[in-house]
């Protein structure tokens with residue numbers, strides 16, 4: 558049997574924020590990061606809650622790549638707030654933190670009813686607003702822990718591109734390459750299906766049509782809107798199909814070194830495409846055709862796709878090698894075995910089209926150096 562799950566109610570476009578006034582709740586807990594408070598974006602959320610006289614608490618301590626400590630602190634505050642709605646406002650880090658808080662609160666205080674979870678993404682990247690995944694970093698052991706549970710899927714996603722208008726070009730580039738990696742890995746996954754293909758293809762079209770525009774012109778709102786939709790579509794796709802070893806290696810790399818998740822994917826994706834080409838070449842060729850690249854045969858289509866990814870990276874100032882991501886060589890080499898081993902055990906590895914060995918992953922990381 559093949560199945561597709563899509564639990565989240567998606568509200569988007571103008572007036573989508575009004576949804577906040579329609580959610581059944583008595584007390585809200587807003588999870589966000591310091592930028593959202595400083596920029597006034599958090600006020601946009603609280604003012605909607607205030608219009609309905611919903612008391613609320615603000616937890617604004619989320620850092621990029623949220624730590625277990627932040628999640629623990631948030632869980633304690635959430636349990637004592639006795640809220641029945643969690644609103645996550647921010648990039649993947651804030652949304653993942655909110656999801657993990659809801660999850661751990663269910664364990665810490667099982668007597669409390671499960672809160673409603675509303676996610677408002679402010680980056681076009683992770684698709685976390687519709688996925689069952691929350692990535693939390695264990696800073697002590699230098700490892701990213703992806704939690705994966707149906708309970709983590711937000712009930713409501715509110716997509717309002719105005720929240721993404723202020724994303725600086727470097728973050729637009731990195732998060733946009735995360736969208737592309739989600740979509741390419743979903744399309745070539747061992748667990749893809751007709752529905753995930755449709756969503757992945759549309760997300761890839763949006764990335765190649767609009768990512769560079771959003772990067773070049775921060776206030777190109779059409780480009781921002783399309784990237785936000787593409788990000789959500791890619792999230793829906795990979796939530797059903799799983800991902801691949803670009804993500805496995807990016808998680809391992811990001812756990813050891815503080816590299817933005819999307820940047821790690823951007824550097825690794827061309828290597829993965831070449832590595833998978835025997836098993837997934839036909840699919841890469843289809844993608845090359847869809848985005849208008851040369852695709853006379855599998856080899857040409859695959860190379861054209863690799864070149865297109867490299868070109869997009871280059872146009873947005875993304876380096877092509879790990880050594881250019883402020884990673885120190887001795888530390889990288891010392892961590893190679895650990896990273897390869899973490900990548901092999903990562904849950905994304907099982908849906909990769911080609912089964913890698915430990916040595917394959919070590920070599921791929923070395924090649925990307």
Ligand SMILES: NC(=O)c1ccc[n+]([C@@H]2O[C@H](COP(=O)([O-])OP(=O)(O)OC[C@H]3O[C@@H](n4cnc5c(N)ncnc54)[C@H](O)[C@@H]3O)[C@@H](O)[C@H]2O)c1
Pocket residue numbers: 590592593620621622623647648649650651653679680682683684685688689690691692701720721722723724725728732735818819
């Ligand atoms: N849950 C999932 O399915 C999933 C998938 C992929 C990645 N992740 C995880 O998500 C995290 C990365 O999330 P991200 O890439 O969205 O970045 P992020 O949330 O870490 O944000 C990156 C930076 O951009 C800033 N920022 C966010 N929105 C902004 C805005 N509108 N204007 C200006 N600045 C803004 C943040 O303050 C932060 O400093 C990583 O921990 C990654 O592992 C989760």
Ligand SMILES: [Fe+2]
Pocket residue numbers: 683735739804818822
């Ligand atoms: Fe990702």
